[in-house]
Amino acid sequence: MQSILQCMDCGRQYPIDKVLYTCEACGGLLDVQHDLDTLKQVVSRALFDERLSSLDTPYNSGVWRYKELIHPAIDNEQVVSRPEGNTNLYPAPRLAEWAGVTRLYLKHEGENPSGSFKDRGMTSGVTQARALGMKRVACASTGNTSSSLAAYAALADMEGIIFFQNRGVALGKLAQGIAYGATAMQINADFDRNLELVREIAERLNIYVLNSVNPFRLEGQKSIMFEMLQQLRWQVPDWVVVPGGNLGNSSAFGKALKELFELGMIDRLPRLAIIQAEGANPLYRAYKRGFDHLEPLKAHTVATAIKIGNPVNYPKAVRALGWTDGVVESVTDQEIMDAKAMIDRQGIGCEPASACSLAGARKLVDAGIIRKGETVVGILTGHILKDPDATIGYHSNQLENITPSYPNKLHQAEPSIEEITRILQGEAIPTH
């Protein structure tokens, strides 16, 4: 069951143990290509269902439960796992109503060990780093990749190296990277420039790059689709809606669904809807132009996790959209924060970027692209506590260019029974 690295553009193949992120011949992105014909004899719904009850590593992980489809040849002893995954899939009837559909589920990837879906890609990426004998791993990050890399590097006893922009990084994320012991660098450059820097420095110093340009990251992230489908008893939803930044997740979802289909484990593919923030929407703009080319831009959005102007996985995301008959939508910061307030208000909660899923679903229903009777799964990518400033800023009406539609006022009172009573009796009980 040997897997190989394969260029998505020219098809050139490389051995799986070569340290390589793009094709030496043409510069194209690489896929980890598994031997699906052989795997067809090995994997089944029954195998994965049976492992649901496992208490043993690595099969107790929501990533490694699907080991044969992630990294089949890796020795179980090599696997670096927290374990991760096993995140909830919430039915969300009130939010479904708000978005205008009959059935909406939210898969909460903020429930991973470091608080975002990045852990699913990091367990596979750091496992590969260990298999390759690498001692140092690095990434550029808007925050969550760093948190996750720092945590997994600590677990694997490697040096983690994380590059941030010197402003606009959510505090929860910055704090995690430092606390988990990574070598943390604040650089006067945006994410896109930082990624270029990391790739050059890694090459020079023999450091392993764990941004989503690394194809092993995407293998782990495929498990979001595997797990979601298993939770739905392998009933395929009509839509999967996901925020898009560097487009690693979107790319991984496309590959996951295509492989499941080719393995005969699902009978059709859901349609993928990738949602970008208006100030960071180069994929959306390219989509509107028929994918002529990607035009990088300077990104601005309150949703810092997707503040990316030159997404490295653009070609893979376009491929995923082709496979799934997918669409791309763009939402304003106002729409993102209002959708977040709705998700938070259910007691579920998420960080701003994650709310693109709901905001985008609502917009696509409005546009008649998602139909009322269809089943929608939205991906919540990160935990509400990652970015408390954005939440407090919204409810206290202090975010620039955003007027909160669903504010929850924070009351101030003297320690006086009369005053507090007056406030509580004056409060109408909110209905939503």
Ligand SMILES: *Cc1c(COP(=O)(O)O)cnc(C)c1O
């Ligand atoms: C990384 C991240 C994204 C963007 O995912 P991509 O794979 O880069 O498109 C969205 N939301 C959160 C919370 C993230 O951490």
Ligand SMILES: [Zn+2]
């Ligand atoms: Zn190539």
